């Protein structure tokens with residue numbers, strides 16, 4: 001396993017697997033949910049497969065993974081999907097309908113189970129709701145999962161924080177850190193990282209209304225606390241930061 005890869009149990013049965021990549025000054029996080037049908041949210045890139053595989057192996061037998069989910073079709077979200085599908089014979093990807101139609105079913109060695117907005121599925125002790133969130137954080141196919149028993153929202157690139165930060169924070173400063181990321185990406189080769197569309201506010205308010213207690217970003221610390229407040233502050237911050245004339 002990469003010496004940079006760390007495993008932290010954020011809440012019972014929810015593990016954050018995090019690898020800091022200094023060249024881009026950010027962490028790449030995958031999340032393992034231990035249940036009768038174990039779920040991995042984000043696979044990470046192909047190059048991370050052996051590190052993530054070893055990290056999962058510290059907690060469960062990696063070949064037992066049943067569900068592989070992610071927000072949108074990008075390498076850090078699902079780059080090593082086929083390596084995981086080969087490793088875990090009963091694993092299936094599960095993502096948005098657009099994701100499966102436009103990318104995943106062409107790319108993956110087995111078809112995905114696509115989900116409609118609001119659709120629920122059970123993994124044993126835990127129940128997940130799929131939320132279709134096109135262009136939030138970005139990409140047409142974007143969707144997010146919330147686990148309803150422990151109120152854990154997997155938020156992909158939302159709340160992206162730079163640096164090799166702590167596994168967990170309980171302070172709403174996470175919104176300020178996310179703003180710093182967006183400000184840093186405002187110009188230059190990484191400009192236009194996240195869009196602000198006429199649906200952004202409504203989508204973030206809809207996620208806030210789910211009242212998550214844990215937020216799990218792909219890049220940066222996990223947040224434990226008042227997720228509703230953080231998402232509403234994020235909506236306000238994104239409007240002020242991104243919704244402005246050129």
Ligand SMILES: [Fe+2]
Pocket residue numbers: 072074138157
């Ligand atoms: Fe992304």
Ligand SMILES: [Fe+2]
Pocket residue numbers: 076077156157218219
């Ligand atoms: Fe990402």
